Structure formats: structure tokens, C-alpha cells
Amino acid sequence: MTRTFRNRRTALLYILPALFLILSLVFLPIVLNLYNSLFRWNSFDAGRTFVGLEYYIRLFKDPVFYTALKNNSLYAIISLVFQVGGGLIIAAILEDKLIRRFQPFFRTVFFIPSVISIAVVGLLWQLLYNPEVGLVNGALKAIGQAEWARSWLGDSEVAIYAVVAVSQWQYTGYMAMLFLIAMQKIPFEYYEAAMIDGASRIKTFFNITVPQIKEMLLVGSVITVIGAFKVFDEVYIMTSGGPGRSTEVLGTMLYRSAFRNDEMGYASTIGTVVFVITLTLSLVQLKLGKSGQEV
Amino acid sequence: MTAKSNPIVKTDNVTEFRPGSPKLSMTIKNRIFQSAVLVWFSIFALVIIYPIIWLGLSGLKSNSDFFLNTWSLPEEWFWRNYKAAWDAGIGQFFLNSVYVTVVSVITVLLLGSMAAYGLSRFQFKGQNLVLILILSGLMLAPQVSLIPLYKLLQGFGLYNTYWALVLPYVAFQLPFSIFLMRSYFLSIPRELEESAIIDGCNTWKVYRHIIIPMGKPIIASCALLTGMNVWNEFMFALVFVEDSSLRTIPVGLMNLRSQLNTNFGIQLAGLAISALPMIIAYIIFQKQFVRGLTAGSVKG
Numbered sequence: 001m002t003r004t005f006r007n008r009r010t011a012l013l014y015i016l017p018a019l020f021l022i023l024s025l026v027f028l029p030i031v032l033n034l035y036n037s038l039f040r041w042n043s044f045d046a047g048r049t050f051v052g053l054e055y056y057i058r059l060f061k062d063p064v065f066y067t068a069l070k071n072n073s074l075y076a077i078i079s080l081v082f083q084v085g086g087g088l089i090i091a092a093i094l095e096d097k098l099i100r101r102f103q104p105f106f107r108t109v110f111f112i113p114s115v116i117s118i119a120v121v122g123l124l125w126q127l128l129y130n131p132e133v134g135l136v137n138g139a140l141k142a143i144g145q146a147e148w149a150r151s152w153l154g155d156s157e158v159a160i161y162a163v164v165a166v167s168q169w170q171y172t173g174y175m176a177m178l179f180l181i182a183m184q185k186i187p188f189e190y191y192e193a194a195m196i197d198g199a200s201r202i203k204t205f206f207n208i209t210v211p212q213i214k215e216m217l218l219v220g221s222v223i224t225v226i227g228a229f230k231v232f233d234e235v236y237i238m239t240s241g242g243p244g245r246s247t248e249v250l251g252t253m254l255y256r257s258a259f260r261n262d263e264m265g266y267a268s269t270i271g272t273v274v275f276v277i278t279l280t281l282s283l284v285q286l287k288l289g290k291s292g293q294e295v
Numbered sequence: 296m297t298a299k300s301n302p303i304v305k306t307d308n309v310t311e312f313r314p315g316s317p318k319l320s321m322t323i324k325n326r327i328f329q330s331a332v333l334v335w336f337s338i339f340a341l342v343i344i345y346p347i348i349w350l351g352l353s354g355l356k357s358n359s360d361f362f363l364n365t366w367s368l369p370e371e372w373f374w375r376n377y378k379a380a381w382d383a384g385i386g387q388f389f390l391n392s393v394y395v396t397v398v399s400v401i402t403v404l405l406l407g408s409m410a411a412y413g414l415s416r417f418q419f420k421g422q423n424l425v426l427i428l429i430l431s432g433l434m435l436a437p438q439v440s441l442i443p444l445y446k447l448l449q450g451f452g453l454y455n456t457y458w459a460l461v462l463p464y465v466a467f468q469l470p471f472s473i474f475l476m477r478s479y480f481l482s483i484p485r486e487l488e489e490s491a492i493i494d495g496c497n498t499w500k501v502y503r504h505i506i507i508p509m510g511k512p513i514i515a516s517c518a519l520l521t522g523m524n525v526w527n528e529f530m531f532a533l534v535f536v537e538d539s540s541l542r543t544i545p546v547g548l549m550n551l552r553s554q555l556n557t558n559f560g561i562q563l564a565g566l567a568i569s570a571l572p573m574i575i576a577y578i579i580f581q582k583q584f585v586r587g588l589t590a591g592s593v594k595g
Contacts, residue, residue, distance in 0.1 A: 004492050005417045014413030014502075015425060018406040018469050026432045029443035036443060043445075068491035070380075098329045102336075108581065109340045112347065115577040115584075117527030119545030123352055123552060123566055129539075133362060135349060173343065181588060201328075230436045233529040237549065251438050251530075258442055259534065268442055273578065275439040280511045282434035 007224050012081030030275060037268035043258075048265075055269040065270075069247045071160050075167070075249070076228035082168040086222050087175030092209050094176070095183045096201065097191075107180060110173030118170070125166045129153050129238075153239055156246035162246055163238050167231070175220055182216035183209060224284040250274050347570070354564035355378075360579055361559050369428055373560060380565035383555065387545030388538060389568065393458060394526045399464040403472050403521045404514060406465070411476035414490075414503050421543035427476075432470035437463075445534055460549065462524050468490060472517040475587060479513035480506060516587035523573055544569040 005011075035057055041048035047218065059065050064068045094103045111120065129152040137149035154164040182235065194204045210217070232251030234243065241256060242247040248256075250270055258267035338403050356378055357370045364370065381389075393427075414426055444463055450456040453462070474589055488501050496504075507514070529545040536542060539550060548565055577584055 002385065004498060007417070007480050008417065010498055011413045011419050011422075014409040014417075016496075018410035018473060019425065019429065021406070021434050021462070021466045022429060022469055025444065025447075026435060026440060026470075027428075029447065030435065031439035032446075033439055034441035036446075090336075090339075093332055096332075098325055099332055101331065106340060107400070108578070109344055112574060112577065113343060114349075115523060115573040117529065117545050117573070119548055120566050120570045123548055123562070124346060127563070128346055128349075135346065138366065140374075163490035168344065169346075176583070178588060179567045179587065198529035226434070226436075228553050230438065232438060233545075237529075249543055253533075254438055254441070255530075258445075264442055269440045271442060278434065278436045278439075282431075285320075 004286055030118050031272045033268050033275070037265055037272050040265045042262040052266065055266050055292050057268065058108050059273070061153070064245050064248055064253060067106055067245055067252045068250045070248045071247060072229050072231070075164055076225045078161075078164050079167060079171070079293045080221060083175040083224055086168075086172050088210075088217065090172070090176040091179035091183055092205050094180060095209075103180075105109065107173070107177055111177050112173070113129065113170040114174035116170075118233040119237055121166060121170050122234045125169075126238050127223055131164055149231060153244055157241045159190050159243060160247045164234055166234055169229070175224070178216060178220055179213060182213040186212045192273070218288055219285065222281060226278050226281050229281070249263075250277075326499055329546050334363055347453050347574075348585075350563055350570070351567050354560060354567045356560050358558055358560050360451055361421060361563075376560045376564040379567065380561045380576070381549075383561060384539065384551060384563070385544070385565045385568055386548055388542050388544045391457075391541060391547075391571075392543040395460050395464070398457070399461050399468065399525045400518050400522045402461070402465045403468045404518060407472035407517065408507065408510065408514060410469070410475055411473050412482050412506050414473070415477045415480040415496075416506075429470050429473055432467075433474065433561045439465060441530065442533060444531075448535055454535060455537050455541065457541065460528075460532060463531050463535065464528065468524060472521060475520075476510060479510055485508045512583075513584065515580075516583045519576065519583050520587045523576070526573060 014127060024075065038050060039048040040054075041053050091101055094106055095179065127133065131137060131151040131154070133148070134152075138153060140146060142150045151159065153159050190208050190212070194208055229250065231249055232255065235249050235252050235254065236245055241245045243253040250273065254267050254270040254274070257263045257270060352369060355372050355374065356364075356376075357371065357373050360370045360373075410429070414422065414429075417423075440463075445454070448459045448462075453459045484508065487505055491501055491505060526543075527545060531548045532543045533549075536546075539547070542550065548569060551565050552562060
């Protein structure tokens with residue numbers, strides 16, 4: 001037995017096909033991206049000129065870059081409040097002994113939007129936000145707040161919030177489900193003890209529920225923030241970064257530089273920035289979480 | 296169930312939700328709390344589900360009906376919208392999506408389970424390094440690889456083929472599946488394998504006749520999660536394929552939007568066609584979905 005499974009060559013035979021694909025299509029491109037960002041080049045021209053760090057300097061002077069950073073950060077903060085904070089409260093209430101009977105129904109319904117593709121959700125919400133036929137303005141009129149109605153995606157003041165709101169609609173139930181799964185592992189005895197002590201719901205929530213699932217809370221927060229810096233689909237579909245450049249995020253900025261303006265070097269620079277940000281956040285998770293992979 | 300001899304990954308495969316608690320005597324305070332929550336959550340549920348129902352219903356309306364009666368049920372049920380959407384291109388996109396998803400999922404399951412087997416059963420030098428390499432693939436943002444992959448695929452003449460989607464999808468989905476399957480395989484008891492080896496089985500037979508059958512639950516979860524991610528993927532599909540005959544549904548829907556312009560009924564029917572498979576799969580296979588989420592929480 002032991003000898004059979006100590007054979008390194010046999011082991012690698014099983015692992016290599018997967019490892020090869022991951023190395024060549026996930027890791028190699030990261031290295032290439034870094035290299036690409038040092039040249040001026042475009043997609044259909046073989047020639048490239050070495051420009052060193054010129055694009056990095058340009059990026060840090062580009063006002064759109066700061067708009068994008070601001071929008072990504074906004075995405076992260078709002079998602080932390082609604083998806084992590086809101087999801088936590090929803091999960092805690094669904095686990096309450098008085099509500100648990102109804103839990104299967106609510107957790108199923110709340111989760112549904114997260115299985116639909118972001119493309120479908122984006123196109124759907126574009127219609128819902130439509131100033132003429134959309135349900136959003138219709139609903140506002142129905143509850144007597146007609147003055148709040150507006151062209152949600154066409155107004156550069158509110159467009160980014162309208163886009164971020166769609167993600168909250170889509171993923172809050174997903175986060176709630178993750179927290180529910182973690183809460184299922186908390187021993188009943190803890191709650192029974194709290195009940196005997198006469199602790200209130202809010203006390204129980206802060207003294208038992210939250211500390212018991214803090215690992216999942218951390219993982220949930222980190223994947224939410226990383227997700228906020230990876231966003232592309234919904235912004236591209238709903239606004240393409242507009243009106244003006246008001247809803248630009250790093251992902252759409254990269255896409256525009258590469259495939260609209262054909263400045264591949266500049267786009268690669270943005271790619272490097274996305275890489276550094278997501279890598280840093282992942283390392284934070286590894287460092288804070290005991291094992292990082294526990295959940 | 297906890298894995299032994301396991302350097303970084305610890306997973307309990309708790310999949311079942313607890314049953315509801317027995318009947319409780321209700322004080323007035325509790326009754327108020329319960330009713331308030333139920334009202335609040337029902338409104339929530341409505342906000343979440345109504346747009347989806349509206350999507351399905353509006354897809355069944357004629358265009359004038361759609362504009363005049365946004366909120367009501369269709370005056371006449373326009374099933375032909377679904378037919379029209381299918382013929383306008385959704386049919387082709389749908390089949391492309393099915394093809395790309397099936398090929399990607401099968402490849403991920405095969406290569407992923409083999410790698411997970413290699414990493415969970417064998418002991419060799421450098422094992423941890425390989426494991427860390429694969430698992431760190433979980434954290435990388437696909438945007439970073441977008442342009443280099445685009446050039447690589449062009450260089451190998453794969454740009455604008457099905458392979459331009461399948462290969463990157465497989466590579467980006469493998470780490471998660473390996474992560475899930477490996478932790479599950481570690482929890483499979485080894486006695487059976489030991490006797491199989493003594494009976495003269497080789498490692499391939501162990502993989503084929505012990506690990507795969509016993510790992511079925513996690514393989515099902517991987518299939519669902521991988522399938523969902525591939526079916527819904529947008530950015531690679533937008534960049535790596537340019538012929539509309541190769542487009543998958545998410546990007547195809549974008550094209551349809553500009554093509555159909557204000558014919559909302561047909562557009563919404565198209566959206567419904569592409570959302571339905573996932574919603575149905577989720578409702579039928581909830582248990583497998585939840586198992587996948589339990590074992591590893593990574594957002595698509």
C-alpha cells in the first residue's frame with residue numbers, strides 16, 4: 001500500500017494534465033501581462049516599442065483611473081454593508097427558533113437571483129430602470145414618491161449607485177446562505193444556555209452567533225471585497241462606463257483601453273493594478289484566517 | 296469526517312440543514328416578533344422574486360401590451376415571442392452554450408478528479424508546493440489574464456473557436472473543483488483501497504472503482520457549480536469569440552438587445568430562456584448546490 005502511493009511519477013501522471021492547464025492558462029498570462037505592460041503595442045501590429053514604466057506614470061495621472069478606483073471602492077463598501085451585514089442579519093433571523101419553520105422557503109427564494117447569469121440580470125435591470133417602461137419608476141409612483149423617479153442609468157450622479165444596487169439584489173441571498181451554513185454548525189447547547197440565562201435575541205446574536213461564525217464572516221467579507229474589484233459584466237452591460245465616464249470601474253477601463261482604443265500596453269498596466277489589488281486582499285485573508293481554507 | 300494528514304485544507308462535509316425545532320409555547324412578545332419578521336421577509340421575497348416573474352410574464356406579452364400594461368398579466372399569451380426569440384438567434388446561442396458547458400464540465404471533472412486523487416492519496420516530495428500552486432489559482436482575477444490569453448489564443452490559431460472558450464474555462468474552474476474534490480476524497484476511508492491493492496489492483500483501478508464511485512456526491516456538486524459558472528460566463532465569451540455563430544447565450548443576449556431594439560417582448564423571452572435552466576437546476580439540485588457552497592465558499 002504505502003509503496004504504491006509513494007511513487008512520485010505515478011502521482012504526477014494524475015496531476016500533470018490539470019497542473020499544465022492551470023500553469024499555462026492562469027499563471028503564465030499573469031507574467032505575460034506584466035511584461036506586456038512595458039511596451040506600446042496594438043492587437044494587429046507585430047511591432048512593439050519598449051516604453052518602460054511610461055504607462056504606469058500615465059495611469060497614475062489619469063483622472064478616469066481615480067473615478068474607477070472610487071467606483072470599485074464604493075462597490076466594496078456598499079456590498080460589505082448589504083451583502084455581508086444584511087446577509088448576516090437575515091441568516092441570524094432565519095435561524096431563530098420561531099422562524100426556522102419558514103427557513104427553507106425564504107432561503108430558497110433569496111438565493112435564486114445568484115444562480116442567474118449577470119448578463120441576464122444586467123439586461124433585465126436595464127429594462128427595470130428604463131424611465132418610460134421600467135418597474136422602478138412605476139413602483140415609486142405607486143407608493144406616491146413620483147418625484148424620486150428619474151432616468152436611473154442616464155444620470156451620472158446616481159448611475160453607479162443604480163448599478164451597485166443590482167449586485168445587492170443579486171447576491172445578498174447568496175451571502176445569507178453562506179452564513180446559514182456556518183450557523184448550522186453552532187451547537188444547540190450554546191443557545192439553550194443563553195436562553196436559560198435569559199439573554200435577549202440581540203445579546204445572543206452578538207455573544208454567540210457572531211463569534212461562532214467569525215471565520216465565515218471573514219471569508220465572506222474578503223470574497224465580497226475581491227469581487228468588488230473584479231466587477232466587469234454588470235457595468236459593461238448596463239452602462240459601459242457611462243454616462244460620460246461616471247460609472248467606469250477598473251474592469252471596464254481595461255476593456256475599453258484594449259478593445260476600443262487598441263492600447264494594449266495601457267490596458268495591461270490596468271491589469272497589473274487589478275492583480276496587485278486582488279493579490280493583496282487574498283494575502284490579507286490568508287494572514288487573518290487561521291488556515292485561509294477552513295470553510 | 297475530518298481529514299487527516301492534511302496540511303492546509305480542513306473540511307467537514309456538513310450538507311444537511313437542521314430540521315425545524317419542535318412546537319414552542321408562544322408568548323405575546325414572540326408572536327409579535329414572528330409576525331413582524333414574516334411580513335418583512337415576505338416583502339423582501341417579493342422584491343427579489345417579482346422582477347423574475349415579471350421577466351417571464353412580460354416575455355409573453357405583445358409589444359403594445361408590454362407598454363400599456365406593465366404590471367398586469369398578459370392580455371393574450373404570446374407564446375410566439377419565445378419562438379421568435381429562439382429563431383432570432385437564441386436557439387443557436389443556446390446550443391453553443393450547451394456544447395461549451397458540457398465539454399468544459401466533463402473535462403474539469405475528469406482532470407480535476409484525477410488531480411484531486413493524486414493529491415489526496417499519494418505522498419511525494421513537493422506535494423505541498425503543487426497544492427499551493429493549484430489552490431492559489433482560486434484567487435486570481437480573470438481580467439488580469441484577459442489580454443495575454445487573447446494573444447495566446449490568437450497565436451495558437453484557437454481564437455474564435457469553441458476551444459477559445461473551453462480551454463480557459465477549464466483552466467479557471469479546475470482549482471475550485473480540485474479543492475472541493477480533494478477535501479472530500481481525504482475523508483473517504485482507506486481500508487477498501489488497502490485490500491484492493493493487496494488483491495493486486497493498480498492505482499488506476501483504485502481511482503476508477505473506489506474513489507470515483509465513493510466520491511459521487513462531491514463530483515455532482517462540482518458538476519453543478521462548474522456548469523453554472525461556465526453557462527453564465529460573460530467576459531471571456533465577449534472577447535475570445537467574434538463570430539455570432541459561436542456566441543454563447545450571455546453575449547448573444549447583448550447582440551440581440553441592439554438587434555431587436557424596442558421589441559421588448561421578444562428580448563425578455565430571450566432572457567427568460569437563458570435564465571430558466573439555471574433556476575430549474577437550482578431548485579431540483581439544491582442539496583448539491585449547498586454541499587458545494589459548504590465545502591468551499593467562492594463567489595463566481
